Amino acid sequence: MGILLTKEIDNTVHDPTRPHELITGGQTFTSVTDHICGIVERPGAPKAWWISIGITASLAAVMFAMIAYLIFTGVGVWGLNNPVGWGWAIVNFVFWVGIGHAGTLISAILFLLRQKWRTSINRFAEAMTIFAVICAGIFPGIHVGRVWVVWWLFPLPNYQAMWPNFRSPLLWDVFAVGTYATVSLLFWYTGMVPDLATLRDRATSKVRKIAYGFFALGWRGSNRHWHRYEKAYLLLAGLATPLVLSVHSVVSFDFATAQVPGWHTTIFPPYFVAGAIFSGFAMVMTCLIPARRVFNLQNFITLYHLETMAKIILATGTMVGYAYATEFFIAWYGGNPAEQFAFVNRAFGPYAWAYWTMVSCNVISPQFFWFKKIRTNPWSLLVITIFVNIGMWFERFVITVTSLSRDFLPSSWGYYQPTIVDILTFVGSFGLFFTLVLLFVRFLPMIAMAEVKTVMPQQHWENKTARPVGDYHGTNPE
């Protein structure tokens, strides 16, 4: 059993003579398994968990009530109007899809790049991806005027030979988000199989035995299993890597291929991807920082992890800021008056407040991460990442709403204001997201035990005898 610490251990300073200590507190394989499984196996959830899920589930229920009201009454219950045909629903969709980006990036790209530190956070990030994509998926479905025929967006063979319009970016969205959700789910689940087997083996109740046993797919930890597993994982990582870039590129096409000034710009795909990674990492931090504290995971998700993520946020935040600047430059340099006005209007028009909220949160706030003190302090990290989340929501709001509210004909300019239904639906989507997160931390291992063990010092120079990679279900083989 390792030592449980509530005090932060500073492992951010790298001693070049030693491999980087990614898991602190002298953890053993057993202590890792005990600690992570212990969270899930604890009989009876803590009161705080019940209170939290009570709140989040109520919010989720509010969202579903709002959706029911919407479906029975009409899209008019939202604040949409004639120039602004897309409002919070689409903003929320893009926002949640963006949040979902960190998971795959951590799982796939960092895996392929052999970034070992990813092992502590990838499970959580991947779970978040799934939940965020679930939240995201709700909005395009309900934002249409006739929800009951939304299946027409799918290319289903039918007797009338009516196909969707393959030129429409909304259709590409269906494919992109659908693929992304499927691959992310597979990736997450595949990676979790060994851990589920651990839980199955440790289970004491029949229900848990059956449930974990069912999902563990008969995992026995044999060499052949490990071999297949790692092949599959690698393949999935390879498959998921282009998706990291494609999903948000395709989402950005919704805007970029339209001719609305402020939407019609080629910078959108990279700019959206950078923004998505930026917001995804911010959300991972926002969730992980309290979680590591509550579940005493400081030895697993160390300051080094947080700092690394902060650096990514700094990098992508700066990219996003650069993209903002480029947009303005091109609007001026391109010489298209409609485009020029779209950007002047963003910064100085009726939505200037939203624009400057976005700039302050997205461009200015991550710059504090240049200071090591700030990027290694969980509290300041939490505050700044919340700001980044706010900023990224506003980015989507600014892009979607300000562009639409004033396009080509000034006669048709309008001003969009959300209604209470808009607001409650959005707040409710957080309820749904956190409900799923809470269920996840209660019932599934939030840290990939099997993977963490591969980056522990025991695997390497301290224990000269090479050990096969794998899970030992709580006991170190002697």
Place this chain on the structure above:
Amino acid sequence: MSSMNKSPDQAYWRSLEELGDKPEFRQFLEGEFPAEAAVPTDAVSRRRFLQLMGASVAMAGVVGCRWPEEKIVPFTSRPEGVDPGIPRGFATAMELAGEMRPLVVTSYDGRPIKVEGNADHPLSLGATDHFAQALVLELFDPDRSRHAVERHGGTEHKRSWNDFETYAAEHFGALRASGGTGLAFLVERSSSPTRAAMQDRVREVFPQAGWFEWEPLTRDNERSGAAQAFGHAVATNYRLGEAKVVACFDADLFQDHPTALRNAREYTAARRVEDGRMNRLYVVEAGYSITGGMADHRFPTASSAIGTTLLQLAAELTTKQGLDLPGDFGGMKEALGHAGHAPAWIPALARDLMHHRGASVIAVGSRQPDWVHTLAHLLNRALGNTGRTVVHVDLSDRNRPHHAAAMGFLADSVGRGSVNTLVVLGGNPVFDGPADTDMAGLFAKIEHTIHLSDFVNETSKACAWHLPRAHTLESWSDVRDAEGRYSVVQPLIRPLYEGRTPIELLALLLEGSPAAGHVLVRSTADGMLPVLDRETAWLKLLQSGVLTGSESVEVVPTLEGRGIVAGVRRGAAAHAPELGENNLEIIFQRDPSLYDGRFANNGWLQELPDFMTKLTWDNAAILGYATAEALGVKHGDLLTLDVGGRTLEMAAFVQPGQAPWTCVVQLGHGRTAAGRVGDGTGFDTYTLRTAATLDFSDGLKIGRTGRSYPLSTTQDHFAIDATGRNEREQRSHTLILEGTYEEYKQDPNFVEHRHHLPPLRSLWEERTYEGHAWGMTIDLNSCNGCNACVVACQAENNIPVVGKDQVGRGREMSWIRLDRYFQGEPDEAKVAQQPVACVHCEMAPCEQVCPVGATMHSAEGLNEMAYNRCVGTRYCANNCPYKVRRFNFFNFNKDIPDVQQMVYNPEVTIRARGVMEKCTYCVQRIESVKIEAKNEGREVRDGEIKTACQQTCPTDAIVFGDLNDETSKVAELTANERSYHMLAELNIKPRTSYLARLRNPNPELAESSDGHPAH
């Protein structure tokens, strides 16, 4: 209906009286069909409606025009010559305050669904205004009065016409015996010869009775002006086609004139540069009118100063420009000497008028006092315009007193206690009477009050008897137009309820027994029809809607020097009041949508954006920018208006182009008994309007309440920031291309040089269109923004009314809208109007983004909506640069009462909630003409297909046709050098092109860039 077949001789033919009135028939119906009894009494059931429909089809079938063969047939026996589903048009007419509008009403299986102008009538030539377009909705208004009501004390009792007849037999029997002592009639103005004949009959039967005519909106000043100038009242009409220079002094010739539609048509025809014609329009007015919007020079001037301005013009013309006055006008020079210092533009206008003697017009509006009219008559005569561009015809009712005076007489008689029976035919004097006459109090003093009205309105509620009136489209009547032409009003449908017409009621009161309207009208008409073959002539009259040769002879009355000089002296002596912060001018104006308030319950008109303010569902106190700023008033503030101690809380509307220290208020809102649509909209400005200040008045004080009021406009939905304001104005110049006539003469292709386009390349292969390629042109030089097309489109295409709240949220559904931009300094702003509907792009951006292919191109180039396929992503609307797509945010067709659903055009789908809709180029009209052409084995002829907006347009600004047909009008206009595509730089290839507007400023005044002289 088995019981109907019981007696063989009544197998199919049943009298309508039975269906309508007889209690035993009702009993039978209720016994036979218990469901009928369960239908709420305030709704016409479908079954009842079908019965009536059957009736009118039967009648329609007889002679190709509605004929009073009062029979009903079930649909099982189809009358000869009637094809179900084939719409038919019937000529009729409507009257608004005695001003007639010639109509052709489309009837669909006996159901009138669409109003058009009568192409055979010279005042219409097929065009109408928006009031006429909205008539069908009024017919099917579920709030229309359905039965007679008798009020005793505070309680009201449902009555039938039989009850009234019983009452009338006794009461009016006694009155007939006494020669009508204590009897008075308060009636609407009407040009109906039949009613005039009945009025004569009233004099015979009730020699003691009083006859008073009241209209809140009158041209009485014009009458007395003419009476002063000529010794008797004549009507003044214009031949704007002949005029090169038109100077309007507070005169809205294109909307507020009995021949407005013809004026607009002739004026625009006279500036069609392709025909080598161009004229010039000067407008002097306080607040923007339709005519002011068309002006080449507009000078915002307080209403009280307009007379002075004309005086200054007269002084300039006679003393400096050497205009000779016709005849001897002793003392005139002296009077003109008081004209005062003239603004800089007066000499320029005077020179322009002098150059175009005999081809100019000085028109004075009905709001100006009589002496201003007098002066205009003198100047027109001196300029040689009279008889050429300004013509006079005799008035049929020239001897009647002014409406205000008539109301005064009535009030006096009532005050003396000499009236105990008042018969009110139509109108709503309790609501729209002068504020200084306590109308409700007046009515309360009279023992027997009877009101015939379409609606149970404010006046009905003040009367002992309310009687339901037949709607115009249910009535037999007749009218004369402003030039005396005779037309017959024939019914399109049997009265839906128990309505009767004013002439029928008069006949009942006079003769003691009911008479059928068509008999009364026929007897009048017979007097005008040739004796030989009268029947054919009558049928021809019904068919064409106008009696040829019935127009009055133009008269050239002699000028009465004394009256004119006296009038001008009086005017010159009465200096215009000094206006300022504590003494503003209030100007009463008819509501452009509700007229005098009578259309308040008409949703189409309530939601029709004001032509200039774009305000819907409300009226407001319109103030200029500088005035509002000086008063510290912001747009939407709730103000207190105080004129002579009468106060009203009203919302402020800050509007460009408004003369300083003036405040325009529109009449007709603030109804309390209009119905479910019209109650409580806007503010009742009649409460500020006294008999002495029917037109305008100084002495207005404006205070702020500190509260604000939500105003729903369809443009400029919100207070705009400086960034947006600048951009809006700059961009308007690229959307609405304009040039001056000088520019055009130098370079007819100026539009091409104005419109620089980058090289345009298409993203994918362009389609080619063989066969038809439908397209449209809209001539911005002709469009005056009158709004008729907007209502016509609404009626044709079943466009829902969404209400004030939804308009405020930017969800109005109109398929065609009028974009209005102000340019230049706010208080002297020029205005530019542009009708915008779907332009049917060949490379339509909407089509590319729809994920389900619900909007696609037809082989003829129509951008079509498959409503059934639409999922409602609204992506198409986002990507439409013209923002013409409209989304059904709710089910806007829900809860429409059964009877109101009858107004729907069966050729056009009712759109469901959650789908997108937009202009279809009236695809149903295209298809019906194509089918007809195919059946006849011929090609579609150019001009045969008219879209609804095109058909009603008084200025022919809209032309539709086949662009592939090189000889078509639309192809010719598209090739015109003024033609351009709005937003052509997007390379979306719209099928609608606009023709640039040409302004023709006076070169003397055009020096400053904004077209206004430096003061």
